[in-house]
Amino acid sequence: MIRITLAGCTGWVGKALVAAITAAPDLELVAGISRKAAGRDLGEAAGQPTNGLPIFATVAEALFVPSDVLIDYTKPDSVKANVLTAVAGGRHVVVGASGMTGEDYAEIDAAAREAGIGVLAAGNFSITATLLRRFAREAVKYVPDVEIIDYASASKPDTPSGTGRELAETLGAERMAGTSKPVSELGGARETRGAAIGAPHAVQVHSVRMPGFVLSCEAVFGLPDERLVIRHDAGTSAAPYVGGTLLAARRVSESVGLRRGLDSLMV
Structure with missing residues (x-):
């Protein structure tokens, strides 16, 4: 049984994860983290039946409850500190929040x-977004010119999205000079030319x-007289x-150090 602490348990994805972890036979939800909901019952705060599990305001407090994975x-302003605190506390970490460089x-x-801990971070954990990244990595082997357009709602606080940033960093490391x-x-x-992200060829x-947008990301590839667009819409x-x-969460402990992207688990 893998014991899980969930940071952002009352958020859009967090609430869905509370229900899914509770229903999974090999996973055990042991605590939640939410500054606004601290002290409440985790099930009730996530719109589920009450389950007697605590919600803490910080990761440091939640680490007093034994767990395996955070x-x-x-949010972008808290995720890095949360991950480093969890790693220092001996927890493997799955990062679904965006905003880190x-x-x-x-x-x-x-x-x-240094801690002998596994961390797996992805700008997007959906299967189809993962396929966008995989197909774009294949395309960039043959087409050197590529740009990314990242769409999101008017209220999204970070730019680009985690999906767009992760894709740019991946392609920047693998593409030829444009x-x-x-x-x-x-x-x-x-x-107006956007932000240059990635290296050595940003x-x-x-x-x-x-x-009108939730989350969308497209990679636009161009060759003389032809163009390829690979797009994901959420x-x-x-x-x-x-x-x-x-x-x-099930596989993050298999290796030490950071892995980027869900496709690192796909063979």
Whole structure:
């Protein structure tokens, strides 16, 4: 039985995870973390039947309850500290929250390796979003010019999304040099070319934030006289993210250090 502490237990994905973990025969939910719901019953706060489980305000407090894995679906301003606290406390970590940079992930990887702990982080735990990343990695072997457009609701607090950032970092490490004129050589408003993310060959990422979108991400590849677009669109339910998150919780302890992307578990 894998014992799980869930950070962000009253959020959009968190509530769906409470129900799914409770129903899973090989998983045991032992505590939740939510600053606003601290002190309440975890089941009741997540819209489920009361279950007698506690909600704590911080990860540090929740670590007093024995557990094996922390799942984090919190906010960009808290996820890094949560992960480092959990790693220091000997917990494996599954990261579904967005907002961290490549430098943040490098720091987490170093801390996890030193502690002998596994961390698995994904900008998106849905199967179809994972396939977007896999297909884009195949395409970038043959098409050097690629840019990413990241869509989300008007209220999303971070840009780009975790899906867009993770995809850009992956493709930036694997693509060949593109043929587009460097941003440094452009006139006008250079910001319209988006943000350069990834290395050694950064990918331009453009974030759209407006009503009418939940989460969408597309990789646009171009060759002379032809174009390929690979796109993922999310619906309004958190269900697509649940299965991948639970798969990660079951397998995060298999290796030491940080792994990025759900496709790291797909063979």
